[in-house]
Structure formats: structure tokens, C-alpha cells
Amino acid sequence: MDLGILVTIFDSALRLSIPLLAACLAGLWSERSGVVDIGLEGKMLVAAFAGAAGAYAFGSAWAGLLIGIAASVAIGLVHGFASISQRGNQIVSGVAINMLAAGLTAIVGNAWYGQGGRTPPLEGDQRFGSVLFGHSALVYIVLLAVPITWFVLGRTRFGLRLRAVGENPAAVDTAGISVTKLRYTAVIIAGVLCGFAGAYLSVGQAAGFLPNMTAGRGFIALAALIFAKWRAWPALGACFLFGLLDASANQLQGLSLPGIGEVPVQAIQAMPYLMTVILLAGVIGKAIPPRASGVPYVKER
Amino acid sequence: MSAPLDLPRWADTVLVPAISVVAAFLVAGLVVLAIGENPLTATRWLLQGSLGTGEGLGFTLFYMTDFIFVGLAVAVAYHAGLFNIGGEGQATLAGLGIALVLNNLTFLPGFLLIPLGILGAAAFGALWAAIPGYLQAKRGSHIVITTIMFNWLASVLIVYLLVNVLREPQSMNPETRAFPEQSYIPFMHDVFAAVGIEIPNSQLNLTLVLALAAAYFVWLLIYRSRLGYAIRVVGSNPSAAVYAGISPARIIIIAMVISGALAGGLAVNELMGYQHRLLLEFTSGYGFVGIAVALMGRAHPVGIILASLLFGILYQGGAELAFEQPAITRDMVVVIGGIIILFAGALDGLFRRLVAHLFARQKLARA
Numbered sequence: 001m002d003l004g005i006l007v008t009i010f011d012s013a014l015r016l017s018i019p020l021l022a023a024c025l026a027g028l029w030s031e032r033s034g035v036v037d038i039g040l041e042g043k044m045l046v047a048a049f050a051g052a053a054g055a056y057a058f059g060s061a062w063a064g065l066l067i068g069i070a071a072s073v074a075i076g077l078v079h080g081f082a083s084i085s086q087r088g089n090q091i092v093s094g095v096a097i098n099m100l101a102a103g104l105t106a107i108v109g110n111a112w113y114g115q116g117g118r119t120p121p122l123e124g125d126q127r128f129g130s131v132l133f134g135h136s137a138l139v140y141i142v143l144l145a146v147p148i149t150w151f152v153l154g155r156t157r158f159g160l161r162l163r164a165v166g167e168n169p170a171a172v173d174t175a176g177i178s179v180t181k182l183r184y185t186a187v188i189i190a191g192v193l194c195g196f197a198g199a200y201l202s203v204g205q206a207a208g209f210l211p212n213m214t215a216g217r218g219f220i221a222l223a224a225l226i227f228a229k230w231r232a233w234p235a236l237g238a239c240f241l242f243g244l245l246d247a248s249a250n251q252l253q254g255l256s257l258p259g260i261g262e263v264p265v266q267a268i269q270a271m272p273y274l275m276t277v278i279l280l281a282g283v284i285g286k287a288i289p290p291r292a293s294g295v296p297y298v299k300e301r
Numbered sequence: 302m303s304a305p306l307d308l309p310r311w312a313d314t315v316l317v318p319a320i321s322v323v324a325a326f327l328v329a330g331l332v333v334l335a336i337g338e339n340p341l342t343a344t345r346w347l348l349q350g351s352l353g354t355g356e357g358l359g360f361t362l363f364y365m366t367d368f369i370f371v372g373l374a375v376a377v378a379y380h381a382g383l384f385n386i387g388g389e390g391q392a393t394l395a396g397l398g399i400a401l402v403l404n405n406l407t408f409l410p411g412f413l414l415i416p417l418g419i420l421g422a423a424a425f426g427a428l429w430a431a432i433p434g435y436l437q438a439k440r441g442s443h444i445v446i447t448t449i450m451f452n453w454l455a456s457v458l459i460v461y462l463l464v465n466v467l468r469e470p471q472s473m474n475p476e477t478r479a480f481p482e483q484s485y486i487p488f489m490h491d492v493f494a495a496v497g498i499e500i501p502n503s504q505l506n507l508t509l510v511l512a513l514a515a516a517y518f519v520w521l522l523i524y525r526s527r528l529g530y531a532i533r534v535v536g537s538n539p540s541a542a543v544y545a546g547i548s549p550a551r552i553i554i555i556a557m558v559i560s561g562a563l564a565g566g567l568a569v570n571e572l573m574g575y576q577h578r579l580l581l582e583f584t585s586g587y588g589f590v591g592i593a594v595a596l597m598g599r600a601h602p603v604g605i606i607l608a609s610l611l612f613g614i615l616y617q618g619g620a621e622l623a624f625e626q627p628a629i630t631r632d633m634v635v636v637i638g639g640i641i642i643l644f645a646g647a648l649d650g651l652f653r654r655l656v657a658h659l660f661a662r663q664k665l666a667r668a
Binding site (some may be wrong): 011038078081083086087088089090091093095096097098099100101102103104106107108112117135202219222223225226236258264266267269270273276277280281282289 | 335336337384386392395436440441442443445446447449450453454457458460461467589592593596599610625631632633634635636638639642643646647649650651
């Protein structure tokens with residue numbers, strides 16, 4: 001393998017890891033505040049659809065991004081209402097969000113454009129073009145979200161409070177800080193980040209929306225989140241690793257490796273899931289989620 | 302707000318789920334309106350297509366069979382306090398079990414091969430659920446995450462096997478060769494024809510009887526057996542279970558094994574009853590519908606049968622509806638499923654409080 005191939009693989013790994021990273025950070029914000037989010041996939045899908053539809057309608061990729069973010073936040077607030085205000089089961093709500101997103105995007109897309117759920121192809125200003133090293137502005141914004149997340153959650157008063165809410169909400173409540181408000185804020189931030197992830201897929205990477213185009217990326221992001229043990233820099237590492245696996249699966253297709261023979265693509269595709277299961281089983285290291293994640297907070301106890 | 306909600310039993314088990322389903326349909330109606338179609342005409346086509354003809358009814362009951370199995374699978378785990386969202390993966394593996402048994406034992410007569418195929422489905426489904434169950438019980442890995450990962454692992458595995466190993470050499474399609482004919486579970490119209498009754502042809506087959514038997518078995522298990530009692534104790538209070546001499550780890554694994562075996566029923570109905578070969582994506586997301594079915598049916602077998610009938614109507618009627626009003630594709634059913642899960646599952650408290658409030662007012666008025 002010469003340098004050219006390595007650069008190609010690195011480049012496509014970066015491209016493939018960006019939506020994972022945005023969704024993974026979304027999950028990080030949400031779960032650090034104590035709201036479990038298995039609806040990342042659904043939020044991403046809704047954002048991808050709304051982003052492409054918005055970009056098409058207004059002829060601007062940035063307008064698409066904003067609309068994608070708005071849609072993702074709206075769906076996120078449904079999850080927030082169910083899990084924070086109504087103290088419902090957060091897993092159930094996440095499953096519902098994923099189903100709703102898959103069904104709604106397909107139906108509305110079909111009703112609006114009549115192309116089997118696809119949006120019309122985007123061209124010119126309707127897409128994010130490259131600004132630096134062949135990558136679009138979205139790539140750099142999402143990469144920038146990593147140090148911002150690290151700094152805000154680790155070094156600011158707001159971030160420390162938000163993390164405290166995910167570990168011991170009663171203590172935060174006793175200090176006179178609103179648990180509800182902090183959790184809603186986290187859910188909204190998660191919505192914004194999923195908006196970036198979705199818009200990147202349909203307006204940046206591809207030229208338009210395809211039904212079910214997230215294809216499980218939300219769940220790989222969830223895997224990456226566990227892999228990163230709910231921390232920002234490791235999240236970057238985990239997402240890049242999974243992006244690299246994805247990129248090399250494309251490159252290694254049909255190739256025979258010395259000593260191993262031909263590696264089936266599926267074996268590489270299975271790696272993120274398998275690694276997550278092994279990590280969760282505590283065979284190598286231990287992934288411990290925020291203590292209060294998934295537990296609704298009841299004030300008067 | 303945290304005062305105990307006093308509700309009569311019938312209100313809790315019938316009224317609250319019914320209200321959430323009605324609310325779900327109202328929201329779905331709004332979606333239909335929003336895309337510029339008439340919800341009432343849509344409902345008429347839906348009912349006409351699913352219940353209006355004998356053929357339609359047959360298909361409705363065929364889908365109902367699928368949903369009973371996956372609904373029961375979710376319910377059994379739910380009673381043990383586990384949220385098994387791995388129905389898709391467990392059913393996929395069950396399909397693999399069926400294909401391995403049927404295509405390797407082609408020399409056996411049908412009366413042996415059919416039960417063995419069903420056992421193969423149950424065993425493989427159970428195995429795929431037992432691993433997450435074991436990891437939850439012994440290593441504390443969260444069952445939700447592991448079952449999600451196992452869904453994806455199953456889908457990757459089945460693609461690999463069908464493309465590289467099990468595919469018929471001459472075929473371009475990633476599917477196995479057809480199962481031996483004696484292993485087909487008889488179609489209902491053939492069964493009725495054998496006793497001289499003519500009913501319209503459909504995919505409906507005898508697996509429906511197996512599904513109803515499974516529902517009865519689950520009722521016996523959960524409400525009438527020692528094991529079922531242990532499952533419910535672990536589900537509601539694991540530390541009390543320990544004091545009662547019940548091992549939560551053991552019960553968790555057993556509940557997941559039963560749950561996975563039940564999910565295998567989906568593969569029995571789809572593959573042994575209808576497709577007669579193993580192919581990709583035969584589970585069609587029904588594993589997730591099982592969650593809606595179980596939540597709506599309050600994890601009780603009778604509720605699950607009713608909820609499965611409703612989803613059978615939606616799936617069959619939805620297919621007919623998509624034919625009549627192309628703007629309303631079958632994705633509408635997925636939307637309705639999602640809304641039902643949201644309302645009957647996550648926003649359950651909203652409706653319970655509403656009903657409890659109404660009952661409290663009534664009581665005051667009477668006093």
C-alpha cells in the first residue's frame with residue numbers, strides 16, 4: 001500500500017466519521033444530563049430530510065442546515081417532553097422517535113416530491129461545497145464541537161451543573177438549580193448536533209435525501225459514545241476509528257491480506273457492534289454510564 | 302403530582318390504552334390531512350382492504366400471527382423488567398435455524414421435519430437472546446444496548462451467510478434454495494379445502510394456531526406458574542426476589558431465552574408458512590412493531606392478541622390503501638406504530654393522570 005491509498009483512506013474515514021461524531025456528541029450532551037437517547041438515528045434522519053427539503057426550497061445549503069436543525073430540535077423536544085416532563089420511559093420514547101422519523105420522512109417526502117420518498121437532487125449553492133482541503137465547512141464546525149464540548153462540560157459552571165444533573169439530580173435540585181431546565185437545555189443541544197449530522201448526510205455528503213439514508217449511523221454513534229465512555233475527546237477517537245473501519249471496508253473489498261486471506265466486508269462492518277458488546281461486558285475496561293441516566297427525576301421525594 | 306393514582310382496574314387495563322390508541326389515530330389522521338388526503342376515505346379503504354374481503358381478512362390474520370409472536374416476546378422480557386428490543390435479530394437468527402434444519406434434513410417426512418424446523422427457530426432465536434441476557438445478568442451490560450447491537454450483528458451475519466455460504470450456486474439472489482416441500486406449514490385455505498370448506502386463498506397458514514397456543518402458554522407461564530411468579534417478582538423488585546430465594550440472574554437469562562424463542566415464531570410464519578426459503582430482511586421491522594403491540598396490550602396475552610389484530614388490520618389495510626391512495630404509502634403504518642409506542646409507552650402517565658383526574662372529580666361530585 002503506497003501513501004496515496006493511505007491518504008485516500010484517511011480522507012474518506014474523516015468524511016464518514018463526521019456524521020457519527022456529531023450524533024455521538026449529541027448523545028453525550030443528552031446522556032451526561034441524565035436523558036438516555038436512543039433516538040439519535042431518528043433525529044438524524046429527520047434533520048437529513050428537512051435539511052435537503054429546506055436547501056431545495058430556499059436554494060441555500062445554510063438555510064437547509066437551519067431547517068434541519070429546527071426539525072431535529074423539534075423531535076428532540078418531543079423526547080424531552082416524554083422523558084423529562086412526563087417522566088416516561090426514555091428507551092420507549094427513543095424507539096418511538098426512530099419509528100416516527102422513518103415513517104414520517106418517507107411519507108412526507110413521497111407526498112411532496114412524488115419520487116419514492118427522495119428529495120429532488122441538490123446542486124450548486126444548495127449543497128455545501130469544499131472550503132479547505134476538499135472538505136466542507138460542516139466538517140470543521142463538527143470537529144470544532146469536540147473542544148467546545150470538552151471545555152463547556154469540563155470547565156464551565158453550566159457544564160459542571162449539567163453533568164451533576166446526570167449523576168445526582170437531587171443534589172443539584174437542593175442547590176436551587178432547576179433540573180428540568182438543565183435537562184431541556186441538554187436535549188436541545190443534542191437536537192442541534194443531530195441537525196448537523198443529518199444535514200451533513202443529505203446536503204454535504206450526498207446531493208439530496210434518500211429514504212432511510214442514516215442506515216444505522218445513529219446506533220453506531222451510540223456505540224461510539226459507549227466506547228468513548230461519555231467523554232468528548234475519546235468520542236472523536238472512537239468515531240474516527242469507526243469511520244476508518246468503514247473506509248477500509250470499502251478499500252479492502254475483494255482484497256486478499258497476507259496471512260489472513262480475503263477479509264469479508266461484513267466482518268469489518270460488524271466490528272463497531274462487536275467491540276461495543278465486548279466493552280460493555282467488561283472484558284476490556286469498563287464503560288459506566290452517568291449514574292442518573294435513564295432515571296426520571298421526581299422533585300418531591 | 303406523585304400522589305398515587307387511584308384507578309379502577311378496568312380503567313387501568315382497558316380505558317387508558319384505548320385512549321392512547323384513539324389519540325394515536327387522531328394524530329395519524331392529522332398527518333393524512335397534512336399531506337392533503339382525506340382521513341375518512343383513507344380509513345374506509347383501510348377497513349375495506351383488511352376486513353372487507355375474505356382474502357383481505359386472510360392476510361390480516363397472517364400479519365396478526367407475526368405480531369402475536371413478537372409481541373409475546375417483548376412481553377415476557379418486560380415482565381422480568383427487561384426491555385428486549387432485539388426481536389429483529391432474534392427472528393433473523395431463527396430464520397437461519399429453520400434453513401439449516403430444513404435444508405439439511407430433507408430426507409425426513411413432514412410430520413418430523415415441521416416440528417424440528419420450529420424447534421430450530423426457537424433454539425436459534427433463544428440463543429441470540431440468551432447472550433444479551435447472560436451479559437446483563439452476569440456482567441451488567443445494559444440489555445437495551447446489547448440487543449440493539451445484536452440486531453445489527455444479526456443483519457450483518459445473515460448478509461454474509463446468504464451471499465457467501467448458503468446461496469444457491471446458480472442463483473443471483475442472496476437466498477437459500479427452497480425448503481423441501483414436505484416442510485411447508487399448510488395454508489389455511491388448503492386445510493379448510495381438505496374438510497370441504499372453500500375459503501379464499503391467502504398467505505394465512507396454520508402458524509396462527511401455533512401463535513394462539515403460544516399466547517395461552519405465555520398466560521399460563523406468567524400468571525399460573527412458579528417460574529412466571531419468579532419472573533414477575535424479579536421484574537418488579539429484584540432485591541425482594543433475592544430475599545425470596547430467587548436468583549435474578551438465573552431468571553433474567555431464562556426470561557430472555559423464552560423471549561427469543563417466541564420471537565422465532567415470526568420466522569416460522571414468514572419462512573415455513575409462506576416464503577419457503579431463507580431470504581434477506583424477511584423480518585421487515587416487525588420486531589419493532591412487537592414493542593408497540595406489547596405496550597398496547599399491557600404485556601398481557603389477551604391484550605397482545607387484540608393489539609396484533611389491530612396491527613394486522615393496519616398492515617394489510619395499509620397495503621390496500623397505498624394502492625388506492627398512492628400518497629399514503631405503507632410507511633403510514635410505521636408512523637402509527639411510532640405514535641402508539643409514544644402514547645401507550647412513554648406518555649402513558651399523561652393519559653393515566655387525565656383519567657385519574659376525571660375519576661377523582663366524579664368521586665367528589667358524588668360525595
